[in-house]
Amino acid sequence: MTTTGPRPPRHTLTYRALAATAVCGALALSACSAPGSGGSPQPKSKSASSISTNPAKAGKVTLSVWDQEVRGGQNAEITRLNKQFQSRYPNVTIKRTSKSFSDLKTTLKLALSGNNPPDVVEANQGYPDMVTFVKAGMLLPLDSYARAYGWTKRYPSSLLALNRVSSDASHFGEGKLYGVSQMGEYVGVYYNKTKLKQLGLAAPTSWAELTADLATIKAKGELPIQFGNLDKWPAIHTFGVIQAATAGKQEVRNLVFGTGNAKWTSTATVQAAKTLQDWAKKGYFPSGVNGIGYDDANKQFGQGDGVFDITGTWEAAALKGPMGSSLGLMPTPPSARGLATTGGESLAFGVTSKSKAPDVAAAYIDFITDAKAADVMLKTGNLPAVPGAAANALSSSSIEGQMVAGWQKINAANGLVPYLDYSTPTFYDTITAALQDLIGGKSTPQQFTQTLQADYSKFHQG
Amino acid sequence: MPDRVRAAYRRRAPGEPRALGYLYIAPALVVFVAMVIVPLGQSVWYSLFSWDGLSVATWVGADNYTALFSDPTLRGPFLHALVLLIFYSLLPITLGLLLAAAMSRVRVRGLTFFRTVLFLPQVLAMVVVAVTWRWIYAPSGLLDEGLRAVGLGGLARSWLGSFSLALPAVGVAGTWVGFGLCMVLFLAGVQTIPRERYEAARLDGAGPWQEFRAVTLPALRPQIAVAATLTIVAGLRNFDLIYLTTAGGPGNSTAVPAYEVYHRAFEIGQVGSAAAVGIGLTVLIFALTVVVSRLVEGGR
Numbered sequence: 001m002t003t004t005g006p007r008p009p010r011h012t013l014t015y016r017a018l019a020a021t022a023v024c025g026a027l028a029l030s031a032c033s034a035p036g037s038g039g040s041p042q043p044k045s046k047s048a049s050s051i052s053t054n055p056a057k058a059g060k061v062t063l064s065v066w067d068q069e070v071r072g073g074q075n076a077e078i079t080r081l082n083k084q085f086q087s088r089y090p091n092v093t094i095k096r097t098s099k100s101f102s103d104l105k106t107t108l109k110l111a112l113s114g115n116n117p118p119d120v121v122e123a124n125q126g127y128p129d130m131v132t133f134v135k136a137g138m139l140l141p142l143d144s145y146a147r148a149y150g151w152t153k154r155y156p157s158s159l160l161a162l163n164r165v166s167s168d169a170s171h172f173g174e175g176k177l178y179g180v181s182q183m184g185e186y187v188g189v190y191y192n193k194t195k196l197k198q199l200g201l202a203a204p205t206s207w208a209e210l211t212a213d214l215a216t217i218k219a220k221g222e223l224p225i226q227f228g229n230l231d232k233w234p235a236i237h238t239f240g241v242i243q244a245a246t247a248g249k250q251e252v253r254n255l256v257f258g259t260g261n262a263k264w265t266s267t268a269t270v271q272a273a274k275t276l277q278d279w280a281k282k283g284y285f286p287s288g289v290n291g292i293g294y295d296d297a298n299k300q301f302g303q304g305d306g307v308f309d310i311t312g313t314w315e316a317a318a319l320k321g322p323m324g325s326s327l328g329l330m331p332t333p334p335s336a337r338g339l340a341t342t343g344g345e346s347l348a349f350g351v352t353s354k355s356k357a358p359d360v361a362a363a364y365i366d367f368i369t370d371a372k373a374a375d376v377m378l379k380t381g382n383l384p385a386v387p388g389a390a391a392n393a394l395s396s397s398s399i400e401g402q403m404v405a406g407w408q409k410i411n412a413a414n415g416l417v418p419y420l421d422y423s424t425p426t427f428y429d430t431i432t433a434a435l436q437d438l439i440g441g442k443s444t445p446q447q448f449t450q451t452l453q454a455d456y457s458k459f460h461q462g
Numbered sequence: 463m464p465d466r467v468r469a470a471y472r473r474r475a476p477g478e479p480r481a482l483g484y485l486y487i488a489p490a491l492v493v494f495v496a497m498v499i500v501p502l503g504q505s506v507w508y509s510l511f512s513w514d515g516l517s518v519a520t521w522v523g524a525d526n527y528t529a530l531f532s533d534p535t536l537r538g539p540f541l542h543a544l545v546l547l548i549f550y551s552l553l554p555i556t557l558g559l560l561l562a563a564a565m566s567r568v569r570v571r572g573l574t575f576f577r578t579v580l581f582l583p584q585v586l587a588m589v590v591v592a593v594t595w596r597w598i599y600a601p602s603g604l605l606d607e608g609l610r611a612v613g614l615g616g617l618a619r620s621w622l623g624s625f626s627l628a629l630p631a632v633g634v635a636g637t638w639v640g641f642g643l644c645m646v647l648f649l650a651g652v653q654t655i656p657r658e659r660y661e662a663a664r665l666d667g668a669g670p671w672q673e674f675r676a677v678t679l680p681a682l683r684p685q686i687a688v689a690a691t692l693t694i695v696a697g698l699r700n701f702d703l704i705y706l707t708t709a710g711g712p713g714n715s716t717a718v719p720a721y722e723v724y725h726r727a728f729e730i731g732q733v734g735s736a737a738a739v740g741i742g743l744t745v746l747i748f749a750l751t752v753v754v755s756r757l758v759e760g761g762r
Contacts, residue, residue, distance in 0.1 A: 035508055035733075036518040106728045109515050128514075128731040136516035230596070230622055232711045288601035288620020290712045291628075296600060425730055429535070436712040442625055 036136075042167075043353035045141040045176065051148050055089045055360045063360055064095045064118040066111065068104040068347060073317075073381035077182075080376055081368045088367075092360060101347075105129065112138045112352065119355040120364060122347040123179060125162045125172070127425040130348065134178055135169035140351040141176040145362040151180055154370075154386055158416045159184070161257075163348040173257030173418070179348025180369050183377060184385040184407055186331060186343030186416065187237040190301070190309040190319060194326040195222065199307070203328060207245045207335035210308075211275075214284050217307050224284040226306025228297030229439060232432035235276075236420055238310050239435055240342035241332045243272040244417045248337035252417040258460055264452040273438055273445035280439045290436050312343075313383055313403050320399045327399055331406040331415070339415040345385050383407060424459035427452075502744075509737035515727070519734065526738035536739065539717040540746070542629055543698055546718065549633025550640055550697030555689050557637070558644025559682070563674050565645075566652040577649065581642035588639075592706035595635040596622070599707075622708050628716050632707055636697065644689045651685035652678060687758040691751050698747050719743045 052058065069078045075098070082094050097118065099107065105124060111117055112133060123130045123139065133139050146152050152160065159181065166175035189210070191203055199220055204210040214224040229235045244252055247268035254262035255269075263269075279285060286292060286306075301309040302322035309319070310332075319327050332341040349368065351361040367373065374388035378400075384391075387404050394401035410416055421428035434451045437443040443451070484491075509526050513519035530536050561580065565573060583591065598604045599621035606618035621631040655677065663673045701720035704710060710717035719739050726736035 034511060034519045034521065035513055036516060113516055128729060132514045132516050132731050135514070138516065230708065230711070232709050286601065288623045291599065291601055291620030291623025293596055293600065425732075429725075429730070433711065433713045436623075440623065440625060440712055442713065 042137050043140050045144050046358065048144045048147060051144060051362075052359045053148055053363060053366075055092055055363045058091065058357060058360050060091050060093075061357045061360050062093045062095055063120060063357065063364060064097070065120040065364070066097045066099070066104065066108065066118045067122045067349075068099055068101045069122075070098050070100050074183075077377045077380040077382055078368070080380070081373055085364060085367050092364075094364070109133075112136075115354070117352045117354050119357060119361045120349055120351060123350050124347050125344070126422050127172070130163070130178060130350075131165055131169055131172050133350075134165040138353055139178045140353045140355070140358055141178060142180075142351065142362065142365075143177050145366075146177050146180075149362070149366045151177075151366075151369075155180065156411045156414065156416070158411075158414055159345050159385055162344060162418060162422075163350075171258050172422075173253075173259070179350030180365060181345035181348050181385050182369055182373070183346040183382050184343070185313050185345065185383060186341050186407060186410055187241055187310065187312050188329050188331050188341065188403075188406055189241075189333070190311065190315070191328045191330070192301070192304065192307050192323070192326055193328050195304070195307045203330065204333050206333050210333050213307075214279070215282075218282065218284060223286060223306045224308060225279065226297050226301035226309045227285045227289050228292030228294050229290050229436065230292055231294045232436060233421075233428075234294045234297075234311065235435035235439060236428075236431060237312065237342055239272065239276050239431075240417065240420050241310055242275050243269060243420070244340035244342060245332060245335035245337065246272040246275065248335075249340035249415060249417045252340070252420075255456075256418045256420060256423050258423070264456055265446075265449045269452075270445050270449050273448045276435075277438055277441070277445055281441070285439075290440050313407075316399050316403050317381060325397070329399055329402045329406060331410050334413075334415075339410065339413040340417050341410060341415060342419060343410065343416045344419055378404070424455055426455055426459070430455040505737045505740055508734055509741050511734045513733045514731040515733045522734065526735050527742070529735065530738060530742050535714060535717070536722065536735075538714055539719045539722050539739075540742070542716060543700075543718050543720075543743075543746075545629060546633050546636065546700065547694060547697050549630065550636040550700065551690060551693040553633075553637045554640035554644045554693055555686060557641040558648050558689065559679070559686075561641070561645045562648035562652050562682075563670075563678055565649060566678070567670065577646065581646050583639045584642040586639075588702040589706060591635060591639055592703050595632075595638075596707055599631055623712055625712055625715050628708055628712060632703060632716055635703060635707070636700065639703075640693050640696070644693065647685045647689050648682055651682045655681045683758055687755060690754045690758060694750050694754065695747055698743060698750070719746075 055061070065082075067078060069075055078096075078098070082096060086092060086094055101124075104122065108121060108123070108129070109132075112121070113136075117138070123133055130139070142151075146160075160177060161173050163179045163181065164175045164177050165172045189204075193203075196203060199217060199222065201213055201216065204213050217224040227234070227238065240252075247266065251262055251266065251268060254260040255264060280289060286297070286300075298309065298311065298315055298319065300306060302319050309315075313329075316329060331339065334340075349365045351358050351365070355361050369385070371386070371388035374384035374386055375390035377384040378387065378390045378394075381400075383403055387408065391404045391408075394404055396402065396405060420431055424430075431452060434443065434448050437451075438445065438448040508519075510521065510523060511519035512522045512525075530540070565577070596603075600606070601618075601620045601623075605621065609615060609618045619627070622628050624631075659677045659681075660673060663677050668676060699720045700718060701724060704716055704718050704721050705724075708716045710721055720743065723736045723740045723743070726732040726739065
């Protein structure tokens with residue numbers, strides 16, 4: 001039953017020898033030195049006196065800018081601001097390269113390590129990106145520009161902190177400033193006004209009221225909180241909000257930025273984990289929440305399934321469509337420990353250390369983040385990090401008005417706590433997996449906090 | 463000089479390949495070395511360092527490789543990949559064989575139509591496949607609603623959210639994608655089997671099963687080897703389906719090596735570790751394909 005004819009003889013040995021030689025040769029070719037560009041000294045901040053804040057005097061300049069503002073309102077906002085900047089300073093040409101967030105993330109490292117990196121780049125906060133860039137000496141410290149342009153007065157300190165990296169590049173949240181951001185975002189509580197009314201409830205004004213409402217809503221047969229965690233990250237925000245309410249903003253900040261001796265295994269964090277698990281057990285979330293997509297859950301909320309939806313301001317526009325005036329948004333209601341909610345800001349616009357026109361680059365960054373720029377952002381449907389005059393004209397019953405009012409309230413109370421996955425380079429993996437375990441009942445609140453602490457200790461010791 | 467060249471040729475046995483042959487393959491070889499071998503060597507080199515992708519790397523020797531065995535977040539993905547091979551390779555081949563055998567025995571009306579429909583999943587973009595299966599597996603999705611409709615509501619669950627079922631669930635999606643290709647390969651193979659063999663088998667009193675075992679299966683050996691190699695390679699480097707359905711969750715129960723490579727290299731800046739996972743994956747794929755060609759092709 002031979003089905004194939006005689007085979008040609010195999011040159012097995014020859015192939016092997018060839019392959020071995022090739023691999024050895026390739027190794028020899030690449031094995032000259034350790035990978036990575038080394039030895040470049042940390043760039044120094046320019047002295048305040050040598051800074052020119054007037055790009056008109058800079059002569060002919062081409063400014064290469066890499067951003068990730070590709071989506072509707074964001075693209076509109078940047079396009080308009082770029083045009084305004086160039087008509088004000090005709091000697092400056094902006095060469096814009098815009099990529100989606102993940103494309104930018106995967107290509108920026110290579111671009112920065114080249115000899116002609118862009119002048120202005122949008123860098124993602126956190127260890128894998130901004131801290132790595134600073135460590136390799138790719139970004140220019142902007143502190144003297146911050147003084148010249150008054151950025152430290154413009155922004156709340158909690159927002160600037162996210163763009164600061166310590167001088168030894170071992171952690172972030174303090175140290176030199178490496179960029180400023182255009183837009184803000186926070187995790188709030190969306191609520192269905194119609195449903196609340198039907199249930200005879202008012203929008204909760206405190207954390208205690210919110211948690212009491214959940215039980216009432218469940219008892220009356222409605223879904224208290226719409227939630228989907230198949231994509232793993234949404235639970236960071238839900239847990240972040242609970243932890244901020246339970247442990248308070250200072251403890252969370254200490255944890256994330258690695259200051260003080262805060263531990264993830266603290267009583268308050270264990271309590272927060274227990275609350276999250278209880279909510280899942282008591283059916284305050286839809287059943288099978290780890291198998292529901294984030295977008296699907298929000299769509300369900302938009303269609304009237306669920307009284308609350310705890311998620312970020314980035315969902316406002318999408319939820320407004322189907323819900324109209326029955327949609328409400330508030331920052332997480334204050335607990336006994338004060339007003340605190342998870343949030344942050346868009347990627348930071350920074351200047352590369354190899355830029356030939358750092359003064360013009362900084363002037364550009366100032367231009368796209370000042371009060372006039374904030375109004376442009378607001379008109380194009382974005383939430384500016386520092387709202388300008390146009391924000392006061394918004395109706396307080398509109399979702400945009402509530403979103404901006406909430407943002408101003410949070411910043412007035414200095415209540416913004418950073419995203420928990422900033423804690424260590426690997427924390428995103430650790431906490432997303434651990435949260436799915438916790439919500440799925442596979443681990444106890446104690447085990448959950450121990451898992452987080454193990455990752456945390458490893459990073460802060462090593 | 464020419465004398466020596468001539469002498470060199472004279473020493474060869476007639477028919478022995480001449481050195482000139484290397485000149486013919488040189489263009490392809492140069493491209494291959496530049497595009498495949500050098501990057502491979504580079505990956506091996508990177509895998510010996512702890513490197514964030516930018517600043518100077520630190521030499522860690524084989525640490526990244528020992529981590530493949532000692533670190534549960536790296537060992538897990540390799541185990542999952544092996545489990546997934548059942549769904550990505552074994553099941554599609556089995557299904558493909560059954561379908562090919564059935565289609566070759568029974569004259570089906572509109573055979574081309576069915577063949578096209580069954581092959582369709584292979585043509586679809588993986589993104590489409592992933593989004594579709596996410597909907598099917600959602601707690602109020604097609605599968606659960608279907609189960610409820612036939613009175614099996616007790617079985618309905620959050621498939622992708624279940625720690626024990628998420629991996630098989632993603633696997634089934636992979637089976638659905640892969641079996642069409644296997645079937646088409648086998649159908650093509652079946653058509654080359656001489657009819658006489660089937661006639662002879664039937665004369666000897668063989669039933670459908672014996673006929674399949676004694677005639678179809680042995681004749682399809684080369685096709686099975688091709689199908690196995692293709693599906694194993696596709697299965698082991700599978701990234702998009704996992705990335706788009708579960709992102710490795712719930713917990714880490716569906717994490718796979720290819721996803722770890724991307725995640726470590728581009729998202730969390732552990733280039734050395736990513737390279738080590740990549741090399742590990744390469745070695746695994748290489749070993750498995752060698753085993754397949756030995757077993758199925760029956761080579762020496």
